[in-house]
Amino acid sequence: MRSKSMLARLLVFTLCGVFLFGGAAFGADKVIKIGTLFPLTGPSAVSGQNCLNSLLAAVEVINNAHPELDMPLAAKAGLLDGYKIELVKADHQGKPDVAKSEAERLYNQENVFAIIGSYNSSATKPASAVAERAKKLFLCGASSSAALTERGYKYFFRHAPTDAIESEEFTDYISWLNKEKNAGIKTLGLFYENSEFGKHAADEAKKAAKEVGLEITADVPFNVGATNLSSEVQTLKAANPDAVFGAALGGDYSLWVRTMKQVNWLPKIAINYCTGYQNPAVQKELGADGNYFMGGMSFSPELAEKFMPEALVVQEKFYRPLANQPFDSDSVQEAVMLMILGQAIEKAGALDTEKVREILASETFVSPLSLSGEVAFAPGGQNIKALSVITQIENQKYNTIYPEKFKDSEVIYPMKPWDNR
Amino acid sequence: MKSKRSSTLWYAFLLAALALPFLPGGIGNTFHGHVLTMILLYASMAQSWNIISGYCGQISFGHAVFFGIGAYGAALAVVTFDSLPWYGVPAGAAAAAIVSVLISAPCFRLKGHYFAIATFATVEIFNRLFMIWDWVGGAIGLDYPILEDGWRNFSWSGTKNGYYLGALALFTLVFGIVRRIESHRMGYYLRAVREGQETAESLGVNSTFVKLSAMALSAALAALCGAFFAQYNYRVDPPMVMSLDMSMKFVLITILGGLGTFWGPLLGAAILIPLQEYTRAYLSHLGSGVDLMIFGLIIIVTMIKQPRGIMGIVHSLRKKPETPAASEEICEDREGER
Numbered sequence: 001m002r003s004k005s006m007l008a009r010l011l012v013f014t015l016c017g018v019f020l021f022g023g024a025a026f027g028a029d030k031v032i033k034i035g036t037l038f039p040l041t042g043p044s045a046v047s048g049q050n051c052l053n054s055l056l057a058a059v060e061v062i063n064n065a066h067p068e069l070d071m072p073l074a075a076k077a078g079l080l081d082g083y084k085i086e087l088v089k090a091d092h093q094g095k096p097d098v099a100k101s102e103a104e105r106l107y108n109q110e111n112v113f114a115i116i117g118s119y120n121s122s123a124t125k126p127a128s129a130v131a132e133r134a135k136k137l138f139l140c141g142a143s144s145s146a147a148l149t150e151r152g153y154k155y156f157f158r159h160a161p162t163d164a165i166e167s168e169e170f171t172d173y174i175s176w177l178n179k180e181k182n183a184g185i186k187t188l189g190l191f192y193e194n195s196e197f198g199k200h201a202a203d204e205a206k207k208a209a210k211e212v213g214l215e216i217t218a219d220v221p222f223n224v225g226a227t228n229l230s231s232e233v234q235t236l237k238a239a240n241p242d243a244v245f246g247a248a249l250g251g252d253y254s255l256w257v258r259t260m261k262q263v264n265w266l267p268k269i270a271i272n273y274c275t276g277y278q279n280p281a282v283q284k285e286l287g288a289d290g291n292y293f294m295g296g297m298s299f300s301p302e303l304a305e306k307f308m309p310e311a312l313v314v315q316e317k318f319y320r321p322l323a324n325q326p327f328d329s330d331s332v333q334e335a336v337m338l339m340i341l342g343q344a345i346e347k348a349g350a351l352d353t354e355k356v357r358e359i360l361a362s363e364t365f366v367s368p369l370s371l372s373g374e375v376a377f378a379p380g381g382q383n384i385k386a387l388s389v390i391t392q393i394e395n396q397k398y399n400t401i402y403p404e405k406f407k408d409s410e411v412i413y414p415m416k417p418w419d420n421r
Numbered sequence: 422m423k424s425k426r427s428s429t430l431w432y433a434f435l436l437a438a439l440a441l442p443f444l445p446g447g448i449g450n451t452f453h454g455h456v457l458t459m460i461l462l463y464a465s466m467a468q469s470w471n472i473i474s475g476y477c478g479q480i481s482f483g484h485a486v487f488f489g490i491g492a493y494g495a496a497l498a499v500v501t502f503d504s505l506p507w508y509g510v511p512a513g514a515a516a517a518a519i520v521s522v523l524i525s526a527p528c529f530r531l532k533g534h535y536f537a538i539a540t541f542a543t544v545e546i547f548n549r550l551f552m553i554w555d556w557v558g559g560a561i562g563l564d565y566p567i568l569e570d571g572w573r574n575f576s577w578s579g580t581k582n583g584y585y586l587g588a589l590a591l592f593t594l595v596f597g598i599v600r601r602i603e604s605h606r607m608g609y610y611l612r613a614v615r616e617g618q619e620t621a622e623s624l625g626v627n628s629t630f631v632k633l634s635a636m637a638l639s640a641a642l643a644a645l646c647g648a649f650f651a652q653y654n655y656r657v658d659p660p661m662v663m664s665l666d667m668s669m670k671f672v673l674i675t676i677l678g679g680l681g682t683f684w685g686p687l688l689g690a691a692i693l694i695p696l697q698e699y700t701r702a703y704l705s706h707l708g709s710g711v712d713l714m715i716f717g718l719i720i721i722v723t724m725i726k727q728p729r730g731i732m733g734i735v736h737s738l739r740k741k742p743e744t745p746a747a748s749e750e751i752c753e754d755r756e757g758e759r
Contacts, residue, residue, distance in 0.1 A: 040705060041705065089705075090702070090705065091701065091705035093701075093705075095660075095661070096562075096654065096656050096658065096661055097650070097653075097654045097656075097661055098701070100654050100655065100656070101455055101698075102701075102702070104450075104452070104455065105452045105455070105702055108450045108451065108452065109451065109452045122562070122658065125564055125656060126564075126654055126655050126656045129564075129565070129567065129655050129656075130578075132567060133567060133578035134578060134579075147561075147564075194552050194553075194560045195560055195660075196560065196561050196562065196658070198560065199559060199560040199561050200561065221552075221553075221560070224660075
């Protein structure tokens with residue numbers, strides 16, 4: 001009796017083992033593991049979660065057949081001859097040292113083919129250095145520090161327009177306003193988080209301002225996650241610049257706007273880099289207080305309606321059920337990078353890192369989720385097709401105001417004062 | 422005087438740790454190798470803090486400053502001066518020792534909580550200072566270029582063996598110094614100051630000199646750990662190294678392991694670091710901070726159950742089957758650990 005029971009147990013264990021390990025081994029043949037590295041906890045957690053959800057939406061497009069979508073990789077299920085994408089998720093908490101060790105774990109232990117990430121430029125830097133040393137692919141959607149693509153790396157590719165590109169666009173717009181609308185903008189204030197992203201943005205803004213003869217009258221950094229920005233905003237108010245360029249992520253952005261309301265001050269225009277301005281959840285929280293601010297964007301539902309219709313379909317079918325909000329300018333770029341990687345794998349015809357890298361570095365890709373509709377990378381990995389437009393928010397709607405080609409609304413200039421709204 | 426058992430344990434541990442990378446399936450480029458390296462690094466950091474706070478009783482929350490200075494020493498040598506990190510390491514350690522004396526000399530006039538609060542403030546001051554100091558990279562920090570692998574650059578990409586052995590050397594140095602201090606006259610002076618500064622002074626101990634020396638030594642060793650940290654992460658910026666978060670790691674590991682004990686920092690690191698790394702690696706994808714909750718819960722439970730840390734638990738376990746011989750041994754060990 002006892003020996004029978006023992007035999008039955010052995011059989012169950014053996015079967016479990018076969019299913020668990022055997023199944024994994026068979027399944028592994030048709031799986032392409034892609035690492036995702038975002039701040040899933042910490043101050044940038046909301047943006048990190050959005051980026052991850054965006055990738056999950058792209059995985060859905062690639063892994064299953066969606067003939068109704070007019071975009072590459074959608075028609076058939078999977079890549080190559082039936083490979084499915086599997087995301088291996090990691091959290092860097094917004095810390096560069098954690099990003100570095102998680103990148104190592106993803107490449108060495110999880111054997112991912114490539115990593116997509118990492119939102120915070122300061123985390124992307126050491127994580128992509130791991131990739132470059134290991135000769136593995138690292139694709140970056142939203143990190144905007146220009147320095148990332150100035151390192152001469154071969155295995156690093158980035159979609160987002162850099163702070164340098166956006167700074168030039170902002171000052172171009174001010175020149176246009178001065179010329180066409182007689183705006184009289186002569187002075188500029190800089191308000192930025194004291195981090196890799198904020199400092200880079202401010203440095204690029206200074207260069208661009210010098211080019212067009214704007215005088216910088218306020219240079220105000222603040223600490224990420226600050227609980228009070230009164231003294232910083234008072235400094236801006238005292239200098240009273242005509243225009244302000246802002247680089248404040250998530251909650252810092254809403255605190256900045258609210259503090260300006262408290263001290264009853266606004267510049268004539270405030271233009272933001274890729275920040276809390278672009279996050280629909282932040283704008284919802286701000287409500288009418290968020291009105292008339294501006295920002296550089298490469299995606300908004302309004303833009304998508306006209307120029308990226310497929311992005312809206314992906315958003316409604318796959319992204320909104322996960323994130324409960326539309327794509328934002330940062331998160332959609334992570335999905336773009338996965339779609340581009342998928343196309344490169346298809347073109348390479350094999351999971352060969354070197355072949356895929358060569359294709360990424362040399363070819364132009366169709367990208368219905370990008371504003372420009374295509375993506376191509378320069379040496380160093382910057383997307384030379386990256387486009388950004390200037391929008392102005394009104395009642396949580398992003399109106400495109402510049403350049404003329406994309407414009408759908410007239411600018412409201414100057415911003416309406418707090419006591420006249 | 423060290424007990425024979427304590428010495429055997431120390432050398433056996435070092436031998437086993439040294440043999441690890443050479444065993445089949447040892448360190449390689451595994452995540453476990455990373456965790457082991459971090460255990461040795463954080464144990465060394467905690468032990469350096471233990472000198473001034475555990476043995477000498479001066480609770481410092483400012484060690485991230487010295488750790489950061491060491492990190493910047495190595496990084497400046499590599500990034501700014503395009504040189505080898507080895508030149509920056511002693512410079513960083515010396516700078517940290519000097520800064521620690523300059524900060525501590527006025528702060529040591531304060532006692533207890535007031536001293537702790539003063540050191541707390543130094544972290545914020547240095548963090549802001551380094552954030553706006555362009556020569557050290559400001560908020561952008563210093564990023565390492567891709568260096569050739571090997572001991573010359575203290576940089577490896579294909580294996581963790583070099584980093585592990587480097588961390589083991591650091592561990593041996595820091596723990597070796599503390600081991601020597603424990604049975605040296607300096608160790609007795611430190612403990613005398615901790616137990617009662619006035620009493621120690623009445624017996625002829627120059628408490629100011631003892632505290633400043635301990636702080637300088639502690640800061641220099643913390644700086645060496647900082648240099649290792651920068652080399653390991655290819656980057657340094659103020660939030661990474663000069664933050665209250667980093668200062669708390671020095672404190673937490675030592676208190677969890679056992680404040681003022683020789684093995685406490687190692688035990689604290691051996692519990693906290695794997696917990697932190699593995700929960701993050703395998704639970705963080707849930708995206709809800711479950712890893713951080715579990716991490717916090719274990720610390721709370723341990724501290725409620727045994728405020729003297731893990732060494733307290735070890736002692737209480739060793740107490741139970743007490744025989745005359747065993748109790749004699751425990752007393753002997755405690756002598757060394759006090």
